[in-house]
Amino acid sequence: MSNPLLEIRDVTLGIGRTGPKIVKGANLAIAPGEIVGIVGESGSGKTMLGRAVLGLSPAPISMTAGEIYFKGAAYSGMSEPEMRALRGAGVTMVFQEPMTSLNPAMRIGRQLEEGLELHGNIGRKERKARMLDMLRRVGIADGERALAAYPHEFSGGMRQRIMIASAMLMRPALLVADEPTTALDAVTQRDVMDLLVDLTREFGTAVILISHDLPMVARYCSRIVVMQTGEIVEMGETAELLGAPKHDYTRKLLASLPMRASARALPETRPIVSVEKLKVDFAARSGLFGRGGVKHAVRDVSLDIRPGEVLAVVGGSGSGKTTLARVIAGLTGHQGGHVLFNGHGIRPGSAGYDDYRRNCQMVFQDPFSSLDPRMKVGALIAEGLQALHDVPSSEHAARVEKALESVALNASFASRFPHELSGGQRQRVAIARALIRRPSFVIADEAVSALDVTVRAQILKLLADLQSQFGFACLFITHDLSVVEQIADRVVVMHEGRIVEEGSRDEILDRPRHDYTRRLLSAIPVLDTTPAGGVELRWRTELGQGAKAFAD
């Protein structure tokens, strides 16, 4: 590159002078206006590299070797006031959590204005005009009202738009975006990214996009940098890197992208779970004395799940999908309609209640809170057997060992506490606990959303394997359509408490009829494998009709 905007040369970041290295000898140059993605899993050092570009390495971490140049000027030669002048006007950052990166006690207007006051002499009127203009550009129509509002008055997506507005107000030459959309649902995620890319292109701002989400990075970046345990293992033009990956780790990342499994034929049988005209309302309190408004979480939902089938329920946040799962699991009551399990009601005392409790199990979203922190793994898993009185307690240890083996953990894990395990291992334990009874029906509520990409792929594969081995039916709740591609037989799409579309997986993914489904689908790529062992991504357009409508 002849005249790079930013140059990272042999940068090593370590804890203290002699401690462990977080980033090892990174080299990267970024041209003006270029969008570069850095991908890697948690612990790969991508976030710390991004922080170093801002000259903001957190306390014990510092640059122990190498140099960063911004427009040819070395960071090490800059004084603290010069660094401050560089941040904001030259380099700026958008963080992952819009809730914590905006000050909850300050009005939006004050927070936006702060940066303008610090950098450059602009009059009060001019400042306000600029802020209103920027808010309009990020899609906030009523700018006056927004300036007077507090952060909590906005949704996650809106807050992230405000963060982007605040970063772009300075018209920086470089924007570091660290997982800017991870906390948002798929559709909002895409809207926010589109906005970020359009806006930076307009101002000629270069972007370093840090994310674990490879397809998302591939969609917006011209070049991709792959990091693993502190090292840059591969770097290249997007299409080239994806199509013909050279490094093993890149191949592993690509292999963990969800590929569509072939469709299965299931026999027509009596449904194991059938939900009819289900209605769930929540009392929505407002104010001190709460003039009881009602929120309709689930409205007139009917669906059947057949034995051995994997049914995915997809929707954004607030679509009612989790409430539906909780009603079927018996954790939440309902106001109308009914749920039948093997033809019987699921309320305590009904004829088939024992059969229902024995055969309906659940895997929760957050493996950090679904395991009692005071119990060892062995005891946690054995608990599933204790409520059954037909398994003698002398057999418990052997059954626990077998259950651990089935989720690919060795027997020594039985004597560990949950906090000693990684997220993926915990989720395996939660699965073992649910499966030790050999249930005929399992509910998985966002069971893989909290996990890293490669771990997510492993757990999904484990679930799919166990499902075909034990043949249980599964209700899979997710906001992520790419997960659906991998394991679902049938898909139900929920929006605002209702089912808007239902069909076989291939029908929904290839021939979506409802607008909402199309919007969901436009956020995930279609993957084609290339002869060189990589993948090619294609994106569906939101407005497209029928199966073969793809964007270029």
Next chain:
Amino acid sequence: MRPVAPNLVIGLALTGLVGAMALLGAFWTPYDPLAMNFASRLAPPSWSYWLGTDEFGRDQLSRLMLGASASVKISILTVILAISSGTIIGIVSGFLRGWPDRIIMSLNDALLAFPGLLFALGLLAVLGANENGIILSLGLVYMSSVVRVVRGTVLSLREREFVEASYVMGNSLSFTMRRHILPNCIAPLTVLATSMCGWTLLAESALSFLGLGVAPPMPTWGNMLAGSRSFLDQAVWLVIFPGLTISLALLGINLLGDALRDRLDPRMRRRVG
């Protein structure tokens, strides 16, 4: 094996010392703690009277030892009463929610709002100023804070996924409570119980000081401190030693409580490597 925490060692040593003193004091003391000896009244610490004597010539060490058994017994029984009754009420309230919770918590808040010592004084007037009266009234006063802590913990625990997982497994309410909720209340309760031991020692001293505690000539740390105030200028050791004993006992109990909380929490036991 990780190194033993210093607060555990110091806490154990101090509470052990007080415990030993109380135990020994119940059976044997160097002198008769109640026998007056006007020949040696207000004697300063010496080889024959290690901690000096009081205005009636009674040996202070012997009185502190006998007082320890009374004070320790009162504070332990009070804490047991407050913790057990408070835990039961707190769990019931947190689990049932709705109107039972509202009634229990209104009563409890009323109790909390009343100055504790004043309320105990009132109860003592009814129950009689003796050991049992002190235990009952202080136990009732401190119960209200246990109820608050337990109810809050239960409310947050019952929303956790591992409690829901227990229901999905078909476990009954009472089993879930014993298996998952109660053990997770232990950490906050240990901390509360140890600081409560301290409060009781202090409150017992204060009540004795006001003449509503254990009646003389039976010594407790509190009434020894109270009785010595008129001799401050002549016999400063009469104030120093009971005061020092109370402070050291409190320090020991609090250190032990901290250390116990760390020990009882499995997350603190071994770190992820």
